[in-house]
Amino acid sequence: MQDERKLDVFIPGYIKDLVPYPPGKPLEELEREYGIKNAIKLASNENPLGPSPKACKAVEEALGKLHRYPDGSSYYLKNRLAARFNVSPGQIVLGNGSNELIEFMVRVLIRPGSEVISSEPSFLVYRKAVQAVGGINVVIPLKDNRHDLRAIKGAVTEGTRIIFLDNPNNPTGSVIDSEDICAFLAVLPDNIVVVFDEAYMEFVRNGATRSGLEFLKNDRRVVTLRTFSKAYGLAGLRIGYGIMDAALAGYLERVRQPFNINSLAQAGALAALDDDEHLDKTLKATWEGLDFFYKALDELGCTVLPSHANFLLVDVHSDAKKVYDDMLRHGVIVRAMNAYGFPRHIRITMGLPYENERCVEALRQVLANRQGGENNVQTA
Ligand SMILES: *Cc1c(COP(=O)(O)O)cnc(C)c1O
Secondary structure (H helix, E strand, O other), X not given: OHHHHHHHOOOOHHHHOOOOOOOOOOHHHHHHHHOOOOOEEOOOOOOOOOOOXXXXXXXXXXXXXXXXXXXXXOHHHHHHHHHHHOOOHHHEEEEOOHHXXXXXXXXXXXXXXXXXXXXXXXXXXXXXXXXXXXXXXXXXXXXXXXXXXXXXXXXXXXXXXXXXXXXXOOOOOOOOOHHHHHHHHHHOOOOOEEEEEOOOHHHOOOOOOOOOHHHHOOOOOEEEEXXXXXXXXXXXXXXXXXXXXXXXXXXHHHHOOOOOOOHHHHHHHHHHHXXXXXXXXXXXXXXXXXXXXHHHHHHOOOEEOOOOOOEEEEEOOOOHHHHHHHHHHOOEEOEEOHHHXXXXXXXXXXXXXXXXXXXXXXXXXXXXXXXXXXXXHHHO
């Protein structure tokens, strides 16, 4: 006990105040607990079609070499990505999921007291990574469900080092207008790094926004993050990448561990990049899902934000946590958004057609029951 308390005084307050990521239970456990079968998971913005078959084959072929350390430079994957995006391999840094790129950025640029600006709600990982090293999170509320670039610019101080912008935004699915990106970059001090987290960029239709990549040539402050976890269906492999100025990339390379990208991830990602067919199918299924849900949810009386990603933020006009729980009993797992400051919203990931239909049907029954239930309470 005594020793524990001694250790405790060395733990900084900002570490003690971190909130652990809520550990979701395995699907199989949930099914047992709730006595349900064939539950469907539309909660984590994963690819409902599964991984690319080409990626699976490449991973299988790499299995025989698991006794070897991976290629620490990820030579083939970096070169392949460099060719695709017309940058040099030295401008690409790979991470154990794009989550790790967020940590690298923070480790390189942030020390206790440095300021980092992000939006609320947006991806919670930015704030966590910053707090974990004693940085200061400056959090700007979305305006009309979009990044409020004017307010973000207004929050910049001498101490600001990084601005994180998820474009599209998670959880609203909104994007930044193309012209707004140019205007924003034009008025920012030139020693601030702007990180565009483009985890969902593949899903954006009709050029609704622009990628940070378009600005990198003339603007060394711009960092673009991408991932294989969403459109490419490889969330379980943990691989993502950042594209940035070569000098900055060099610093990120210095802080990473030598073998952060395992050999299966390298093989799978490389093959997935060549599987245009799978990507096309994924985008088609996602867009059809969105169009289906817009109509169906409207008929249920829910309010939906137009989304440029593979998920929808849905105002169910009812306690989201309870709706989430009731849907679980119907075997449909969605995400309750109360932790993001949306007590009446759930987030639904686009699934296969039968999953989307089951989700709408479950929501229909849950909302009908809830209305009945609430009326009962009122009359009781
Ligand atoms: C899902 C997601 C990611 C991807 O994280 P990985 O570590 O690559 O799996 C990154 N940013 C946002 C906003 C996301 O929603």
